[in-house]
Amino acid sequence: xxxxxxxxxxxxxxxxxxxxxxxxxxxxxxxxxxxxxxxxxxxxxxxxxxxxxxxxxxxxxxxxxxxxxxxxxxxxxxxxxxxxxxxxxxxxxxxxxxxxxxxxxxxxxxxxxxxxxxxxxxxxxxxxxxxxxxxxxxxxxxxxxxxxxxxxxxxxxxxxxxxxxxxxxxxxxxxxxxxxxxxxxxxxxxxxxxxxxxxxxxxxxxxxxxxxxxxxxxxxxxxxxxxxxxxxxxxxxxxxxxxxxxxxxxxxxxxxxxxxxxxxxxxxxxxxxxxxxxxxxxxxxxxxxxxxxxxxxxxxxxxxxxxxxxxxxxxxxxxxxxxxxxxxxxxxxxxxxxxxxxxxxxxxxxxxxxxxxxxxxxxxxxxxxxxxxxxxxxxxxxxxxxxxxxxxxxxxxxxxxxxxxxxxxxxxxxxxxxxxxxxxxxxxxxxxxxxxxxxxxxxxxxxxxxxxxxxxxxxxxxxxxxxxxxxxxxxxxxxxxxxxxxxxxxxxxx
Amino acid sequence: xxxxxxxxxxxxxxxxxxxxxxxxxxxxxxxxxxxxxxxxxxxxxxxxxxxxxxxxxxxxxxxxxxxxxxxxxxxxxxxxxxxxxxxxxxxxx
Numbered sequence: 001x002x003x004x005x006x007x008x009x010x011x012x013x014x015x016x017x018x019x020x021x022x023x024x025x026x027x028x029x030x031x032x033x034x035x036x037x038x039x040x041x042x043x044x045x046x047x048x049x050x051x052x053x054x055x056x057x058x059x060x061x062x063x064x065x066x067x068x069x070x071x072x073x074x075x076x077x078x079x080x081x082x083x084x085x086x087x088x089x090x091x092x093x094x095x096x097x098x099x100x101x102x103x104x105x106x107x108x109x110x111x112x113x114x115x116x117x118x119x120x121x122x123x124x125x126x127x128x129x130x131x132x133x134x135x136x137x138x139x140x141x142x143x144x145x146x147x148x149x150x151x152x153x154x155x156x157x158x159x160x161x162x163x164x165x166x167x168x169x170x171x172x173x174x175x176x177x178x179x180x181x182x183x184x185x186x187x188x189x190x191x192x193x194x195x196x197x198x199x200x201x202x203x204x205x206x207x208x209x210x211x212x213x214x215x216x217x218x219x220x221x222x223x224x225x226x227x228x229x230x231x232x233x234x235x236x237x238x239x240x241x242x243x244x245x246x247x248x249x250x251x252x253x254x255x256x257x258x259x260x261x262x263x264x265x266x267x268x269x270x271x272x273x274x275x276x277x278x279x280x281x282x283x284x285x286x287x288x289x290x291x292x293x294x295x296x297x298x299x300x301x302x303x304x305x306x307x308x309x310x311x312x313x314x315x316x317x318x319x320x321x322x323x324x325x326x327x328x329x330x331x332x333x334x335x336x337x338x339x340x341x342x343x344x345x346x347x348x349x350x351x352x353x354x355x356x357x358x359x360x361x362x363x364x365x366x367x368x369x370x371x372x373x374x375x376x377x378x379x380x381x382x383x384x385x386x387x388x389x390x391x392x393x394x395x396x397x398x399x400x401x402x403x404x405x406x407x408x409x410x411x412x413x414x415x416x417x418x419x420x421x422x423x424x425x426x427x428x429x430x431x432x433x434x435x436x437x438x439x440x441x442x443x444x445x446x447x448x449x450x451x452x453x454x455x456x457x458x459x460x461x462x463x464x465x466x467x468x469x470x471x472x473x474x475x476x477x478x479x480x481x482x483x484x485x486x487x488x489x490x491x492x493x494x
Numbered sequence: 495x496x497x498x499x500x501x502x503x504x505x506x507x508x509x510x511x512x513x514x515x516x517x518x519x520x521x522x523x524x525x526x527x528x529x530x531x532x533x534x535x536x537x538x539x540x541x542x543x544x545x546x547x548x549x550x551x552x553x554x555x556x557x558x559x560x561x562x563x564x565x566x567x568x569x570x571x572x573x574x575x576x577x578x579x580x581x582x583x584x585x586x587x
Contacts, residue, residue, distance in 0.1 A: 239551075328581055341586075384542050
């Protein structure tokens with residue numbers, strides 16, 4: 001019999017409803033998988049064995065009693081460790097929050113629990129979601145299941161690696177500049193960033209509030225829809241959540257692409273993008289054309305500047321958000337004697353890692369008197385230009401396509417000493433964050449090193465339905481069904 | 495474009511107490527990053543309104559009514575130091 005850990009959420013949901021197995025069986029399969037894979041990956045920061053077991057038992061009782069709370073009932077999933085979970089340690093990958101147990105569930109977490117999901121634990125990430133490799137975690141890096149010498153991407157690398165390896169059936173992450181789509185591309189799975197405001201950020205530890213958005217990791221497009229639907233919708237605790245009916249994300253999964261006009265972004269297909277990735281993107285575009293879509297080249301000149309604007313805007317917002325970590329109400333407090341102000345300075349120096357410190361300093365500088373207009377103000381104007389480019393493009397096309405990343409997964413340590421090289425990993429993903437639009441990465445092949453290649457589909461705000469429509473067609477046309485060799489519960493001799 | 499950054503001042507504004515060699519390292523890294531960020535200044539943006547947020551934001555109002563809130567113990571238990579139901583800090587001056 002096939003290993004239950006390899007089922008999609010949709011398959012597992014059918015099996016649960018047909019009585020083929022129970023939620024506790026799915027949890028056992030995922031746990032067994034984790035005992036094999038975690039020795040290589042370190043995708044978890046914390047496993048909540050007791051909480052997961054209780055949730056699985058509760059889901060089985062609900063099924064037995066004829067209660068059905070939706071597609072995630074009884075499904076084991078992981079959460080990026082910047083999502084607050086009541087009573088379960090939430091560190092955001094930072095020493096400064098070591099031991100912190102949130103007094104509440106974030107809204108997305110609460111909705112997952114209400115939908116009967118089985119939360120297996122908290123997944124590793126770059127400290128406060130700042131990074132593109134998960135090497136910035138204070139608790140050690142996560143490895144890529146396709147090649148454990150390589151990074152899984154970041155910042156949601158734990159959620160991505162675990163979903164690819166089969167130790168969870170799906171997971172949630174957060175995407176500020178590509179932190180869901182880039183690791184999904186590196187790990188050969190589906191990763192999606194919703195329209196800004198679709199998912200409540202209440203209880204998501206804030207990095208850059210005008211960009212952050214929670215979204216799902218999954219092995220299929222259909223599963224992505226189910227995960228997103230379970231957390232989407234207005235929330236009175238988040239003033240930036242959209243107070244409007246949630247779009248029908250999955251309404252057109254079977255519709256195909258005939259009649260759609262699809263723009264391939266010229267500026268994301270040039271220098272700096274690996275030729276194999278460019279070729280794979282073109283081949284996928286050709287398949288979409290064969291399936292009836294009209295493919296046109298679209299120029300978005302401001303995308304060249306989006307990365308530079310992002311690396312002013314995101315640090316500026318992070319420097320403000322992380323001011324709250326001062327050793328007074330929660331988190332690490334330095335033992336160095338002194339005044340309260342001195343205590344704050346030492347607590348923050350001891351608690352923050354180098355990338356977070358670098359970004360706080362950069363943001364503080366960009367916001368400081370005399371430099372605000374030149375840096376932050378100018379970056380916000382560039383943000384307007386990026387949005388205009390998207391608006392102009394969407395006057396002509398239904399969706400835009402591009403590579404998700406300029407390279408496939410790089411080696412651990414390869415870029416960690418060069419912040420600017422690391423930042424370039426997000427060049428294709430950042431524009432959608434600046435615009436506030438939805439975008440998804442779908443796996444479309446392997447490069448000559450056997451590493452997954454991601455294909456990005458971007459849509460206008462609240463255009464999730466057409467985005468998923470194209471993603472589902474790409475999935476069908478490409479038929480990517482490779483899994484990493486590590487995705488097995490068999491213990492292999494060392 | 496700055497040719498130098500008063501990194502000690504920036505670190506103080508950020509309330510991060512750093513050693514001299516750390517200040518030097520971060521100072522030079524910031525200059526590198528800002529050199530790239532300078533690109534945004536090359537773009538003509540006259541008459542372009544800044545975007546601070548992807549959504550048109552309006553204030554959200556609700557009735558001022560007493561509702562459920564967290565039990566003090568649930569968050570005081572997470573504080574570095576408490577006294578009599580309050581957060582305790584070292585001396586202020």
